[in-house]
Amino acid sequence: MNKFKTYKIIITGQVQGVGFRPHVYVLAHEYHLNGTVSNNENGVIIYITGLKESIYSFYSTLINNPPKVSKIYKHSLKEISFIIFNDFQIIPSQKNNKLNLQLTPDFAICETCKKEIYDSNNRRYNYPFTTCVNCGPRWAITKTFPFERKQTSIDEFEMCETCKSEYLNPNDRRFHSQTNSCSTCGISISLCDFTGVTLKIPQKEIFKKIASFIEKGKIIALKNTSGYLLCCDATNAETVKKLREKKKRLSKPFAILYPSLKLLRRDIKINEQQKEALTSTEKPIVIISKANYKGDFTLQEIAPNLNQLGVMLPYSGILQLLANALEKPIVATSGNLHGSPIISENKVSVEVLREIANYFLHHNLEITNPQDDSVVKFSTKFGHEILFRRSRGYAPNYFGTIIKTNKKIMALGGHLKSTIAFLPNDYLYVSSYLGNLDHFDVYDRFTKTALKFATIFERKPDVLLIDKHPQYQSSQFGIELSKKWEVDVFEIQHHKAHFASVLGEHELFNQKDTVLGVIWDGTGLGEDSNIWGGEFFTYRANQINRLTSFEYFDWLAGDKMSKEPRLSLFSLANAEVQTIVKSKFSEKEWGVYKTLIKQNKLKTSSVGRLFDAVASLLNICDINTYEGEAAILLENRIINYDLETCKTYCTVLDNYTIPTKLLLNNLYQDFKNGVDKEKIIVNFLYTLASIIYQVAKKQKIKKIAFSGGVFQNSVLVDMLKEIGQNEYELFFNRNLAPNDENISYGQMMYYLKCMND
Ligand SMILES: [Zn+2]
Numbered sequence: 001m002n003k004f005k006t007y008k009i010i011i012t013g014q015v016q017g018v019g020f021r022p023h024v025y026v027l028a029h030e031y032h033l034n035g036t037v038s039n040n041e042n043g044v045i046i047y048i049t050g051l052k053e054s055i056y057s058f059y060s061t062l063i064n065n066p067p068k069v070s071k072i073y074k075h076s077l078k079e080i081s082f083i084i085f086n087d088f089q090i091i092p093s094q095k096n097n098k099l100n101l102q103l104t105p106d107f108a109i110c111e112t113c114k115k116e117i118y119d120s121n122n123r124r125y126n127y128p129f130t131t132c133v134n135c136g137p138r139w140a141i142t143k144t145f146p147f148e149r150k151q152t153s154i155d156e157f158e159m160c161e162t163c164k165s166e167y168l169n170p171n172d173r174r175f176h177s178q179t180n181s182c183s184t185c186g187i188s189i190s191l192c193d194f195t196g197v198t199l200k201i202p203q204k205e206i207f208k209k210i211a212s213f214i215e216k217g218k219i220i221a222l223k224n225t226s227g228y229l230l231c232c233d234a235t236n237a238e239t240v241k242k243l244r245e246k247k248k249r250l251s252k253p254f255a256i257l258y259p260s261l262k263l264l265r266r267d268i269k270i271n272e273q274q275k276e277a278l279t280s281t282e283k284p285i286v287i288i289s290k291a292n293y294k295g296d297f298t299l300q301e302i303a304p305n306l307n308q309l310g311v312m313l314p315y316s317g318i319l320q321l322l323a324n325a326l327e328k329p330i331v332a333t334s335g336n337l338h339g340s341p342i343i344s345e346n347k348v349s350v351e352v353l354r355e356i357a358n359y360f361l362h363h364n365l366e367i368t369n370p371q372d373d374s375v376v377k378f379s380t381k382f383g384h385e386i387l388f389r390r391s392r393g394y395a396p397n398y399f400g401t402i403i404k405t406n407k408k409i410m411a412l413g414g415h416l417k418s419t420i421a422f423l424p425n426d427y428l429y430v431s432s433y434l435g436n437l438d439h440f441d442v443y444d445r446f447t448k449t450a451l452k453f454a455t456i457f458e459r460k461p462d463v464l465l466i467d468k469h470p471q472y473q474s475s476q477f478g479i480e481l482s483k484k485w486e487v488d489v490f491e492i493q494h495h496k497a498h499f500a501s502v503l504g505e506h507e508l509f510n511q512k513d514t515v516l517g518v519i520w521d522g523t524g525l526g527e528d529s530n531i532w533g534g535e536f537f538t539y540r541a542n543q544i545n546r547l548t549s550f551e552y553f554d555w556l557a558g559d560k561m562s563k564e565p566r567l568s569l570f571s572l573a574n575a576e577v578q579t580i581v582k583s584k585f586s587e588k589e590w591g592v593y594k595t596l597i598k599q600n601k602l603k604t605s606s607v608g609r610l611f612d613a614v615a616s617l618l619n620i621c622d623i624n625t626y627e628g629e630a631a632i633l634l635e636n637r638i639i640n641y642d643l644e645t646c647k648t649y650c651t652v653l654d655n656y657t658i659p660t661k662l663l664l665n666n667l668y669q670d671f672k673n674g675v676d677k678e679k680i681i682v683n684f685l686y687t688l689a690s691i692i693y694q695v696a697k698k699q700k701i702k703k704i705a706f707s708g709g710v711f712q713n714s715v716l717v718d719m720l721k722e723i724g725q726n727e728y729e730l731f732f733n734r735n736l737a738p739n740d741e742n743i744s745y746g747q748m749m750y751y752l753k754c755m756n757d
């Protein structure tokens, strides 16, 4: 009897572009097994022949020790009819069906590749596009799938003989590395001035030249692997100011790129958690406290009026080489005009950024999916991780909930922090943060992303989901698209979508207990046509019901209300406080708003606006220069807090409403009596946290879910945990940002679990 058997192994998940096939190849040789491995539309397929025991050990080793940057979602092993193989081979991709696979995000440059570009004896010395199976751009250069060189923009460059031999050598760490290249065969860089004239400098001298320009106070537009960045010397206050003025970004903080962990640690204290994130394969911007800062740059210019700072480490060969040449922190901010999407094309960069940048570093690798840097923060007391922006390194995969449905669904999200969620197959994809749809360029990228998702996955959705707000560009686009594609479109209320996003992230839909949903943000159209934003819901048995909210106050002057915190104060102030408010307006404005408020019918329960009112009352911010500024400035006033010494400014009323005006006017009494501002803000947050537990207690609910932009406030999150985490189960967004970036995913979850169409 034949002792040898043949098995078919299927592995799905993030398994392409991560060195899976070469890994399998090497392992099969170790176990003396013959067969083949290939990529297809589902993942990795292995046919393997040998002794049953050997195959089983091979299989278990593979599943337990997969390649470093892979993520296995499902795997199976099945005996099939016997096949004779003479050896083990990697065979070309075989795509027979539509894509059903997780996409591969970009990976930050690995330590081994980093060492090579430092090493003057290495053939990749100074080569900015040094990558291997563990690192380099993936999604940024993807045209279509499976992930093979020929489906990416790097295919324009043919591997030289040496690179080819690495690619073919099973003992080489670049065996089957799809992004393999070197300075002979690969991508070239060029340095131009702002008129587009190329400077005649040898390739290997370019980064030194850029470093000297930066030292001299110049601004550089640098094409990175995921888009252009604007860079300048962070220690040169004059240049930073110039960059602010030219970019029309007057006070929004800039992120700082440190050349190394060592230099970063010399300047600022970071903890283990922050270090982990800064050095992860995603390498996001991490927001850290400025306390104990010992560096050379003027914090006031980099992050005006804030006690925190966004920092990151080089994540590409390009940034690493610049860091090596410069050895000092630089400002690295998205290459765009204020509010527009990040730029990725050489020609466009010069057209748009020539007024800002003195020099341009271009390269000839096409970026097919431009992305911003992702941003995370950890709360001080509990180290709770909050995603502020989910983009490079994370998107477009969404790991988590397994969803079983026959429908293909596309959800078009909100408006200010737009994203798109798509469920075309067994996987769910959530696009990177796309931005504020008021900007034409953002809208353009948004619509292209929707169409691209449909193209890449070769499927149109059967159902489109949009926000209830008829004026959101995403809603209007969804209606257009539904006509074009002849598919159904459904509206989902903004805050219910937020709630569903947390329920989905923690798989709470099928459990029996009632969940309290605390959904607080800036704005969202409510079911009664007012502007909601301070909502309490309950979830039970596939139903979300609104329980209560903050007491309504007047919503004035449309969009202006979100931009001018003094208007929220004006709307909430009682007669006594009004006397203070008056000084914040001109005589004429005062007259206009007084008339306006008498005729006004639009109401709001927005907690975001309540934060605004408090910031204005305390003279911290009357007019925002960027979205959410007032709330950020408030949080930044808090150095520390002690729950023992906190007091509340109001409690929940018997009819369950929260007396918004009473809260503000009680807070004012403290302000009038000269209580320290930090203390007042701490009390304010304590009031909010206490209100939540009062509602939970009245309702006898033990599970509480939080979502909405307000929960980006890390002090509030710490307080909630400190007060309630022993008695209650608390759920926050974890793989998604708490802000409107989670609306698209929430719409999808709401549709799947709470709607019967
Ligand atoms: Zn590498």
Ligand SMILES: [Zn+2]
Pocket: 159, 160, 161, 162, 163, 164, 181, 182, 183, 184, 185, 186
């Ligand atoms: Zn080469």
